[in-house]
Amino acid sequence: MYQGAALGADTDAVGEVVFNTGMTGYQEVLTDPSYAGQIVLFTYPLIGNYGINDDDFESASVKPVGIVVKEACVTPSNWRSKWSLDAFMKERRVPGIQGVDTRAITKHIRSGGVAMGMITDRDPEEAMRDLLAARTYDETDFVEQVSTRAPYAWSYAGMERIDEPGGEHRLRLAVLDCGVKYNILRRFAALGCRSIVLPHTTTADEVLAWEPDGVLFSPGPGDPARLPHVVETARGLFGKLPIFGICLGNQILCQALGGSTFKLKFGHRGANHPVQDLESGKVTITSQNHGYAVDPSSLDGANAAITQLNVNDGTVEGIRALDFEARSIQYHPEAAPGPWDSRPYFVEFVAKMEAMKR
Amino acid sequence: MKILVIGSGPIVIGQAAEFDYAGTQACKSLKEEGHEVVLINSNPATIMTDWDVADALYIEPLTPEFCERVIARERPDAVLPTLGGQTGLNLATQLAERGVLEKYSVRLLGTQLDAIRKAEDRELFRSLMREIKEPVPESWIVETPEQLEALLDEAPYPCIIRPAYTLGGTGGGVAYNRDELWEIGSKGLKLSMRSQLMIERSLLGWKEVEYEVMRDSAGNCITVCNMENLDPMGVHTGDSIVVAPSQTLSDIEYHMLRTASLKIIQALKIEGGCNVQLSVNPDSFDYYIIEVNPRVSRSSALASKATGYPIARVAAKIAVGKTLDQIDNQVTGTTKACFEPALDYCVVKIPRWPFDKFPQGDRHLSTQMKATGEVMAIDRTFESALMKAIRGLEVKQKDLRHPKMAALDDTSLRGACAKPTDERLWALAEALRRGWGVDEVNRISRVDKWFLRKIQNLLDVERDLLDLVESTATQGDDAEHIRGLIQRAFHIGFPSATIRSLLGISREAESEAGHEQDPVTRVRAIAAGFIKAMQGEPVFKMVDTCAGEFESATPYYYGTFETEDDAALNI
Structure with missing residues (x-):
């Protein structure tokens, strides 16, 4: 269990936790259909620096069920930026977590393999029960x-x-x-x-x-x-x-x-x-x-x-x-x-x- | 093979000691491949000229004459000139032109001389860029008042006017509109000995970005790292505060510039490392190629240390014919050198200027490099890396406070923000501290708002620490609040000495904890306790070139405030 601060929508997310090592391109990742059903962790610690713009969508909606970042930029800076990461995720009803040791989680995945995970603010035991009962990524038709x-x-x-x-x-x-x-x-x-x-x-x-x-x-x-x-x-x-x-x-x-x-x-x-x-x-x-x-x-x-x-x-x-x-x-x-x-x-x-x- | 390596000679202003680091790495890399290394370098006071670096060592002047004698005596099969900075490159060029290389049948390893010429000669470079359709700043030659008049409508404003053949740029300047262009231009025409002006698009205020790229003889190309300058165009990159990787470029922008850089290294047929400097319009997709360094440079040394990717080592192996996919990634031990490092941290470089030793020196920074060294700091956030780098400078300032800036009136402070000097960082901080706001400071300095907001974040913590003591009487001494604030201060990069000084904690206050005191003393005592506790908190994270994706064998570490300690796990 990793504790951090809320990011984006105030909802729970259950999905397969995977990591992406790209240093740019979070907007494309957020809208890439291949990330459906996954919680994407970005190994680069500063995400949202250049905001979210009108052009760089890879599909019409957000596809991962949640994201994990070290630091989500509150005040992005780029000429095309329209939303901050947090505002965009709130609007699209997608939750995330920030302020966690993303490198520690990455190494966990590296040694143990990808696994189902959950972003939640509920009681840990209750949440764990739900997580274990959830349908796994491999069994789902995305x-x-x-x-x-x-x-x-x-x-x-x-x-x-x-x-x-x-x-x-x-x-x-x-x-x-x-x-x-x-x-x-x-x-x-x-x-x-x-x-x-x-x-x-x-x-x-x-x-x-x-x-x-x-x-x-x-x-x-x-x-x-x-x-x-x-x-x-x-x-x-x-x-x-x-x-x-x-x-x-x-x-x-x-x-x-x-x-x-x-x-x-x-x-x-x-x-x-x-x-x-x-x-x-x-x-x-x-x-x-x-x-x-x-x-x-x-x-x-x-x-x-x-x-x-x-x-x-x-x-x-x-x-x-x-x-x-x-x-x-x-x-x-x-x-x-x-x-x-x-x-x-x-x-x-x-x-x-x-x-x-x- | 017996290989002659040309060192970089003495360490001088404008050519940093990093070449020594690169040259040493390269010698070891060549020996690793089973080659015999003969080294010539005029500088005995470097690691490169230690006994175990080369097989044969000549501490001789770096002149063609001495070099020829070394060649005559050692009869090397090849010479590697691209690792000793400009000195090595110039010497190799001279040796080739004098026919020395031909006479002793010495092969030139790595990038060939015509490629180097194409990169360094301004006209050849411009025509190559036109050929491969990469943009260089537009320029016009004007020789008569009529031509100047015709240009008034066409010229991009602001533009730079450079009269030809005048001393020190006399008669030149920046024109912001047609009236100014006419005025400065006609004066310049008169002042120019041959009545010739070059009008060039001014890129003042544009972002400056660099890419470190590598290419092998098979044409495989990779980017080691890109870097973004905090200082916009107008300051030599060696005099700029630099971050790696770039922070304000979207994925399309990052790869548009990466593609351009790789196209250039491919067109130049570089075999080894190369540095490409680009200028980016902060408000559009427009960019220009500014300069290319066709060799291992000061920036390569920075990129190398910032990513863990050994550029000089790999460049040396490429020079003797290996391809990127045949070279091991020494850091992970399991992957190959043919990949692009992924960082999971932020790197900040601040140049170190010698103005403390030359108090009369002109502190203004422009297109000629004045720094004699640099510090590099790594951390998980920009703020904490910046704060670390400031401490590493070994100047009086240990954080963002500077009494000289605090003493300036608003008008002088505006000037200090607008004109780049070694102290501008503190001027920017002081302006934000005075509540001018990120937008206004951006207008004055053209430093990207992203950087300014990060500095503002640091100043917010500074303000909160000051408030803690000042508002104790009204807010009380809630221990959880104090602990939260101290933690925030450490996490964002404040050293304990700065936190203590902002809270007014003296050594005595720490020992007085627990006694009955006035509220301020009590707050200080509580805070002192938390500061002590936090000092034991930092962990060490690994620089592994791959953001944790692969296990790594020979990594190095940086300290940070996180939960898991990579170093402890490795012991």
């Missing part, structure tokens, strides 16, 4: 909570500096939404793609009925093994049009190709994870947010090649199918938050879509 109910289109390029050529929407991309981040849609829009965002329950035939030039399997929260219907959709699309998967999308494609996933002790969450491309040998610093990983041995004999590995722990970071156009990466080329070094993946995939359209 994708159905964050996926869109109805299809929608996206053709907004965002307002960051764009050095790729923009222009007309030449291509149509189907996005299987398991918890897509806005910046994925912004990046594709900037490259001339109009995205049609579809619910996670969409079947392969329904996807094809939209006549897309390519399909993206999006990131998302929860255990990837709980999504056999999405895996089925992926299998149904193999060989019919170019496919790209990001994060959970990588785990979906791997399962569709015969692989399996396992839960990491404390996941990869941060903006500094080195990934090595096995063909070129080049190492890229990537933005990551995942609690599950693909077991490399499960792909033995599968119709797929492992293309990238994590430099720190050797887990699978990218694969491609051998006989048709489908590839995926475990990290986030859209950044938001994190480094922009992997943006070329969008360019590459769009080029594939274009080539196969012709």
Whole structure:
């Protein structure tokens, strides 16, 4: 038990406690659907310094159930800042805790693995009973909570500096939404793609009925093994049009190709994870947010090649199918938050879509 | 391989002793790789010239002549010049130009000379930046009054006017509008020997941010650390108070500047460390590239100590051909050098100026560095790191109080806030203490409100401590209230000596506890007890490059007020 001061809304939160080592990007993390059902601890001690602004949303609502910080900045300073962290969390009805030894909790998670936790101001014993009775993260289907109910289109390029050529929407991309981040849609829009965002329950035939030039399997929260219907959709699309998967999308494609996933002790969450491309040998610093990983041995004999590995722990970071156009990466080329070094993946995939359209 | 390392020579103003630290680290790193190290350095009073650092040591003047003799005698396979600051770089350039390197077939390790030239020559650099579409401050050359007139509508105000070929910038200045540009410009045209002016966009008041980046021969690039200057543009970064990481940049801004920095190091084909300085508009996404140092610099040494990432060690290994993913992260022992450190603390650097030794010296800070050293402090909050750094300076001031600033009238204090000097930090604090408010002090000094509010937080505690004694008669001596306040003061970074002095606690007061006294004495006695108790409270946290994500083998520590002690767990 760690005691601190209240932050944000005056409610309880129960969720899986995970830590993120990024030093910027709390607004993106707060609105990233992949954090659904989690209590996010920020290891950087000063959170909220530049406030919350109108632009840097990765979805329409706050997705983690709570946050843990050392110090929440009361008076942020940045030209785009509209709310302080505390005010924003109060408005969005999300609780948090501050003034705790976040490094001690991080080390606790590092040695014991991620675990369910609770932010509360109730009697500890009573709260503990509720916590133990609560449904665990692994048993919960979060994708159905964050996926869109109805299809929608996206053709907004965002307002960051764009050095790729923009222009007309030449291509149509189907996005299987398991918890897509806005910046994925912004990046594709900037490259001339109009995205049609579809619910996670969409079947392969329904996807094809939209006549897309390519399909993206999006990131998302929860255990990837709980999504056999999405895996089925992926299998149904193999060989019919170019496919790209990001994060959970990588785990979906791997399962569709015969692989399996396992839960990491404390996941990869941060903006500094080195990934090595096995063909070129080049190492890229990537933005990551995942609690599950693909077991490399499960792909033995599968119709797929492992293309990238994590430099720190050797887990699978990218694969491609051998006989048709489908590839995926475990990290986030859209950044938001994190480094922009992997943006070329969008360019590459769009080029594939274009080539196969012709 | 036998490698000649060129040291940085004597420690002079403007070139800090950090090169010594970097050079020593590099020599050890090369020996670790099994290379034979020959060192030439003219400074015997450094750690670098200790017996066990290099295999062969020459304490000789750092001139091409002496260097050639060392090369003739030792016949090294290669020379590593990028770790001895500007001195080493210049010497290597001279050796190459005189054909010495060719004559003895000595290979130049690390960044090649044309890359260095591209970074250091103003025109070459500007054209490279244009090529890769990175913005440099706009500038115009004006040679006639007609050209000047044509520029009046176009020029960005304020702009800086620099007449060419005049002594010490005579005739130059800052124009805030077209009338001033016309006035200063026409005068400048007359004063300039060749009738030539350079008009440059002024970035006064913009944020100054630095990125420490590394690249290996395979083209892998990483950022070790970014830093934000408390002092806005106009003060040499070596003379600025600096924090790491940046505090007021959002994720998009942080990565926009990171991407630019990596693009530059990639375009320059640096092999090793490099420092990129950028200027950021506090009110938009606009930024400019100010300068690039294509070598291990004073800032690298700071970034290295701030993050735990051994830049010089890694740069030396890159110079002999290793790639980042082949080099171990020495701190964790389990991960690789190809990653970006994550900090879970705040770092504050304050320069140390020699004005106490030169009382007649001009204390104004500008584009030429005057500091001779610096202190770095680490803590979990900016406030406490700042307070630690002040104490580390070993100046008379141990906190934010300064009798000289307190004695200034409001007009003089305004001036002290506006014009950067070594004492501006205390002027800012005094202005806030007088209740001018963060917004007003920001308008005067252009120091970001984030920093000013943090200073205000410290002053609030200072006020509360003073109030404790002053209002005792009305508020009584609630022990819980006193304990809470003392705790707050320690947590935000007040040293016990400052708390004692603000409460007026003398040594005697502590021993008088428990007796019947007047309320003020009783409050002091209670407070003294809590101060003593708090002194035993601090714990040590680890600098581990990864914010606790991985266990670390050879870390170092900083003291802070938290609950868990990393050092105790490690013993």
